[in-house]
Amino acid sequence: MKEKNASRGPLLIKNVLVEGKPNDIFVDDTGTIAAIGEGIARTCREDAAISIDGNGDLALPGMVNTHTHAAMTLLRGFADDMPLQAWLSEKIWPLEAHLTGDDVYWGTKLACLEMIKSGTVAFNDMYFFMEDAARAVDEMGLCAMLSYGFIDLFSDEKREAECRATERLVAALSGMQNPRIRPAVGPHAVYTVSPKGLRWLSEFAMNEKIGIHVHLSETEKEVSDSVSQWNKRPVRILDECGILTPRTVAAHCCWLDREECTLLARKGVHISHNPASNMKLATGRAMPYHWLREDGASVTLGTDGCASNNNLDLFEEMKTAALLQKHAWNSQTLLPATEALGMATSAGARALGFGKGILAVGEPAHIILVDS
Incomplete structure (x- = not known):
């Protein structure tokens, strides 16, 4: 290629x-x-x-990767064979606490090279030190939607700091006046961001007319913990906080129920399917593509970060998605190659606002x- x-x-x-x-x-x-x-x-x-x-x-x-953490090329193979929550809290987050802007710059630059080699022209990235990531994207010539990973851990003090960090990034990226680089907000997930933080991000994104990038219903534990803590499933929390919009990309969505698929489609949310990452971290259920397709939802394709994939190759991800959907939902005809290609091209380009993804x-x- x-x-x-x-x-x-x-x-x-x-x-x-x-x-x-x-x-x-x-x-x-x-x-x-x-x-x-x-x-x-x-x-x-x-x-x-x-x-x-x-x-x-x-x-x-060109391929469009709608969910990744580009600089995690530096963490490829660092932590394997672990459940998601332990993987994050015991391995990934402690190591990320030591990363610098220079680390993120070089990790993102390596990710861009890897994506170029496998035909990817645009990607949706949530991480830290994103001004350094933007510099790498600018130099490498790709298109990217970049968001700061907002995690307030239900602390008022931490929330204020995360709001200011988000504002600084959006101002910096807007100031670049580079049509290839688009800012977004990045609420990490309902288990790391308070409802107050989610509402602030929703209002800020609406006022700035920018996108939203969020993890949603990745594991059964995420859903059950949400019900235990709030008596609400994650989709309902995001909806009540204004996060579900036509500018939103929701990654994973493995544990959606039937009604949630209908709601996401009605809200115009773009879903990012990440099959390799979901299998590596044993999320226990494949994203219900058949329900989302029946409801007319926009379904795209992502790799997640290299630490949980372990690569950024969307051609490989298309094959993995098609095989996983057939196996998980016992349907030989589910997700044919033409639909997988559309997820990786036209659907992704529309989700990120980089054209229609067609020739x-x-x-x-x-x-x-x-x-x-």
């Missing part, structure tokens, strides 16, 4: 397959697809600063070439 950078002036990609048919693609100097068609190479070659012969390769929209005139030239 080969990925091409179309950022250095008009680009002509000739001799490729688009939807199975021979075509050429012309990209203008704004990085937008200007023309697709057979024989375009003859009329556009003099206008192109760069010309690429695709040699009959398949042209596809069409007027769309961003997020193009990858796959050996045919």
